[in-house]
Amino acid sequence: MKDFTYVSPSSIGEVVGLLSENEGCAALLAGGTDLLVQLRNTNSDVDVVIDVKKISQLNDISYDVDNGLSVGAAVPCSQIYQSDIILEKYPIIIDAASIIGGKAIQNRASFGGNVCNSSPSGDAIGAMMALGATCEIVGSNGVRTVPINEFFIAPGKNILMTDEILVALKVPPPKQYSGSGYIRFTPRAEMDIAVAGVGSYLEVDRKSDQILSARIALVAVAPTPVLSTSVAQMLIGNTPIENTIQMAASLAQESISPITDVRGTAAQRKHLIGVLTKRSLNLAVSRVK
Amino acid sequence: MSSKLVVNSNINGQDVEFLIEPQQSLLEILRDAFGLTGTKEGCNDGNCGACSVLFDNRLVNACLVLGVEIEGRKVVTVEGLANINELHPVQEAFVVEDGLQCGYCTPGFIVSTKALLDQNPDPSDDEIRFWLAGNLCRCTGYDKIVKAVRHAARLMNEAR
Numbered sequence: 348m349k350d351f352t353y354v355s356p357s358s359i360g361e362v363v364g365l366l367s368e369n370e371g372c373a374a375l376l377a378g379g380t381d382l383l384v385q386l387r388n389t390n391s392d393v394d395v396v397i398d399v400k401k402i403s404q405l406n407d408i409s410y411d412v413d414n415g416l417s418v419g420a421a422v423p424c425s426q427i428y429q430s431d432i433i434l435e436k437y438p439i440i441i442d443a444a445s446i447i448g449g450k451a452i453q454n455r456a457s458f459g460g461n462v463c464n465s466s467p468s469g470d471a472i473g474a475m476m477a478l479g480a481t482c483e484i485v486g487s488n489g490v491r492t493v494p495i496n497e498f499f500i501a502p503g504k505n506i507l508m509t510d511e512i513l514v515a516l517k518v519p520p521p522k523q524y525s526g527s528g529y530i531r532f533t534p535r536a537e538m539d540i541a542v543a544g545v546g547s548y549l550e551v552d553r554k555s556d557q558i559l560s561a562r563i564a565l566v567a568v569a570p571t572p573v574l575s576t577s578v579a580q581m582l583i584g585n586t587p588i589e590n591t592i593q594m595a596a597s598l599a600q601e602s603i604s605p606i607t608d609v610r611g612t613a614a615q616r617k618h619l620i621g622v623l624t625k626r627s628l629n630l631a632v633s634r635v636k
Numbered sequence: 637m638s639s640k641l642v643v644n645s646n647i648n649g650q651d652v653e654f655l656i657e658p659q660q661s662l663l664e665i666l667r668d669a670f671g672l673t674g675t676k677e678g679c680n681d682g683n684c685g686a687c688s689v690l691f692d693n694r695l696v697n698a699c700l701v702l703g704v705e706i707e708g709r710k711v712v713t714v715e716g717l718a719n720i721n722e723l724h725p726v727q728e729a730f731v732v733e734d735g736l737q738c739g740y741c742t743p744g745f746i747v748s749t750k751a752l753l754d755q756n757p758d759p760s761d762d763e764i765r766f767w768l769a770g771n772l773c774r775c776t777g778y779d780k781i782v783k784a785v786r787h788a789a790r791l792m793n794e795a796r
Contacts, residue, residue: 353641353658353704376702383661383700384681396658398705425694449770450751452682454694455701537769538683 348387355398359405359485359514362397367487367510369395375512377405377421378455380448381464404514405459408433415520417483420459420513424471425450427458437518438634439527439546443474446531449538459513462498465505468541468567468610472499474529476564476574477546480518486511496564499571522560525550528630531566532619541567542611545599545623547631549587556586563595563624568605568616575602578624587632592625599624645706647672648716656703663687663698665706666713674714674743678772685771688744688751689713695751697770714743717750725791726750726784735784737775744771749785753792759785 356362366373373395376382386393399405405421410432418427424444427433433440440458447456447470461471462482472495480495487510495516498505507513531544544566550559561582563575578599585591605616640655647670654669663680666672666689678686680699687698690712717724723731726749736742745768752759752767759767764785765778773781 348659348661350657350659352639353702355704378700379702379705380682380697380700383702386659387680396702398702400705448682449685450748450767451685451688451695451697451770452700454691454696535769537766 348383349391349393351386351393352395353398354395355401357401359402359512362399362402362512363485363487363510365395365397366512371509373397373509375399375463377457377460378423378452380452380456381460399512407515410436412520414517416518418458418516418518420463420515421457422459423455423457424448424453428453436521437478437527439474439477439529439548439631440518442529442630443470443546446470446537452538458516462495462516463505463507463513465499465501465503465571466540467502467569467571468544469572470529470531470541470544470566472572473531473541473544473546473564473566474527475516475518475546476572477527477529477548477562478518479548479562480516482513483515483517484511485514492517496574501570522550524553524635526631526634526636528627528634529564530623530627530630532623540610543567543605543616543619543623545620545627547624547627549582549628549631549635551587551635558582558585558587558591563599563628565599565603565620565624567610568603568620575599577602587628592628592632595628596621596624641704643704643707645708646710647706648712658702658704660703661699662689662691662701662703662706662711665703666698666711672713672715676740676743678741678744683770683772684741685744685748685768686741688747688771690747690751693751693754695748712747714747717746724750725795726753726788729788729791730781730784733780733784733787735776735781736773741771741773745773745781749788752785753789757793757796758789761786 374393376398405419407419427444458471527548529546531541533539546564548562561579563578600621676686678684
């Protein structure tokens with residue numbers, strides 16, 4: 348690994364100061380499962396590594412009925428799936444947290460890191476997009492909150508300015524009669540990266556059983572994870588029965604133009620999105636409460 | 637060259653103080669500074685698990701931790717499992733069940749298994765395989781390793 352300076356500040360203000368001072372040459376370290384590999388394998392221009400794990404806001408999971416859930420950007424996956432409140436209120440987050448890497452990775456890798464790494468195949472991103480999460484970002488100009496579906500620009504690229512840090516992912520409190528689920532396909536059962544993934548969220552009217560709102564996040568089939576507005580629109584007003592779900596799956600397939608790469612072909616991805624949309628919607632329906 | 641940092645930590649039960657360059661991984665420190673060569677370098681990018689160690693009792697890949705991050709924390713390597721007189725039950729089980737051939741991946745499997753059994757004393761085969769997915773073995777195949785883990789669970793439960 349090339350030389351760099353290591354700092355571990357204890358406040359977000361200090362981090363922002365360091366990011367501004369070292370414009371473009373500083374990297375934020377949470378779990379390090381992506382960063383250390385990148386620092387080793389690429390000609391990085393990183394001169395300063397800022398370890399953010401001593402900052403309490405980045406390590407907290409909190410929930411209240413008015414504001415919903417806040418997951419600090421450095422909270423590792425294993426801490427996420429051991430959280431009773433997340434298990435009870437947001438099982439889709441557990442779906443994603445428990446399939447990222449293996450156990451040793453899950454003890455280090457964070458959802459915030461997964462989001463900031465901005466891979467098209469980020470499982471945490473698929474789950475958080477389906478939940479309508481927002482990103483709380485702090486920089487020299489203060490705090491801003493950005494919907495997660497507006498966070499990504501291209502593979503590995505996002506809207507964070509060089510002086511900004513993602514502090515937390517915020518999820519609204521779960522609506523009554525809503526459910527969600529994330530499913531992906533990988534050739535190996537574990538320790539693998541999604542060939543395709545789908546996160547689904549549904550809110551239904553208890554009396555009419557009509558779908559009131561929906562979000563379908565498609566993973567690894569576009570330059571960034573994306574929300575399929577066409578599928579969501581189609582679902583609204585329909586009841587979540589087999590026929591509706593089949594239509595949603597076909598529409599999801601039509602809405603994407605995936606590429607062929609080392610993990611899978613375009614045709615395979617198109618096929619998978621149909622299957623995964625169906626399965627994740629069925630999972631979401633089964634969890635409606 | 638970046639300036640060296642002083643790190644205080646506890647490795648295999650011993651308080652240690654050492655100098656480190658910021659870019660050195662925990663894996664490099666364990667092997668090169670402390671001679672704890674039981675922790676192996678395989679892929680050096682978090683895929684193979686040959687460098688599995690316990691970091692504050694949690695399983696991690698030492699190649700994906702910076703050495704400076706262990707300041708004030710506890711690290712246990714494969715060398716820290718056995719006492720001077722006898723093998724750890726997990727080590728004994730791998731010997732009895734022939735859960736190894738070349739042995740390169742074995743320290744990683746042993747440490748990973750210890751972390752599993754500390755958390756789940758009676759895992760199913762599926763749970764064992766899922767837990768050990770981050771450890772790769774290129775010669776034995778995994779059946780004997782899974783058997784060894786079951787054997788280790790029995791030994792540890794009998795001793796309780």
